[in-house]
Amino acid sequence: RKEVEQDPGPFNVPEGATVAFNCTYSNSASQSFFWYRQDCRKEPKLLMSVYSSGNEDGRFTAQLNKASQYVSLLIRDSQPSDSATYLCVVPLYGGSQGNLIFGKGTKLSVKP
Amino acid sequence: EAQVTQNPRYLITVTGKKLTVTCSQNMNHEYMSWYRQDPGLGLRQIYYSMNVEVTDKGDVPEGYKVSRKEKRNFPLILESPSPNQTSLYFCASSLSLLPYNEQFFGPGTRLTVL
Numbered sequence: 339r340k341e342v343e344q345d346p347g348p349f350n351v352p353e354g355a356t357v358a359f360n361c362t363y364s365n366s367a368s369q370s371f372f373w374y375r376q377d378c379r380k381e382p383k384l385l386m387s388v389y390s391s392g393n394e395d396g397r398f399t400a401q402l403n404k405a406s407q408y409v410s411l412l413i414r415d416s417q418p419s420d421s422a423t424y425l426c427v428v429p430l431y432g433g434s435q436g437n438l439i440f441g442k443g444t445k446l447s448v449k450p
Numbered sequence: 451e452a453q454v455t456q457n458p459r460y461l462i463t464v465t466g467k468k469l470t471v472t473c474s475q476n477m478n479h480e481y482m483s484w485y486r487q488d489p490g491l492g493l494r495q496i497y498y499s500m501n502v503e504v505t506d507k508g509d510v511p512e513g514y515k516v517s518r519k520e521k522r523n524f525p526l527i528l529e530s531p532s533p534n535q536t537s538l539y540f541c542a543s544s545l546s547l548l549p550y551n552e553q554f555f556g557p558g559t560r561l562t563v564l
Contacts, residue, residue, distance in 0.1 A: 381540055381555035382493070425493065437508060438483070438553075442492035 341365065342428050344441035352449055355416050359444045361426030362408045371409040372427040373400055376443065382425055386411070416448045452477045454556035456541050462562045463531055471526045471559050473541030481544045482524040484516065486537040493540070499524055531563045
């Protein structure tokens with residue numbers, strides 16, 4: 339099983355739709371999770387951190403299910419400006435504490 | 451302005467010609483890291499540094515070297531570049547890794563090795 343897996347998409351949704359992405363991870367010891375947003379050919383930028391069961395910031399909600407080892411990102415009332423690739427990031431704690439594993443990303447396109 | 455800078459932004463070179471991509475941050479961050487991004491493979495970590503003089507391998511360190519002599523700088527060295535190192539490279543930094551803090555990425559360096 340790959341360490342961090344995401345559905346690559348693309349997710350093509352109309353403006354105003356609610357869309358959810360899942361990210362599964364293999365290291366059961368992982369304690370924190372992150373969603374980054376990356377626009378085409380630009381650097382990734384942090385969208386949201388998840389340390390316990392979940393986190394909410396405006397239209398964005400991240401939820402963690404440790405039993406099933408997945409973290410999700412929900413976007414409500416999606417806007418064309420939300421069009422981007424969303425990266426799931428899982429730090430690997432343990433022997434090499436500096437290792438960060440990025441998912442390959444889920445591409446979202448919101449049409450007006 | 452708090453930022454991570456990389457130079458050069460674009461580079462075309464030939465096989466075997468040593469090159470260095472510089473990375474500098476002005477936020478007094480302890481942790482710095484290099485990634486490469488390739489279509490279909492996502493972002494993969496090359497090397498990281500938890501502090502000055504402390505570096506460690508990421509997932510794809512082969513063919514790369516790094517050094518961390520100063521807190522603000524973390525250059526990536528390709529001693530003998532090969533075409534399979536053609537990629538988009540990002541440098542990133544964060545205040546510290548544990549507990550995890552936001553990583554700030556540089557604008558990227560697009561490298562082509564002919």
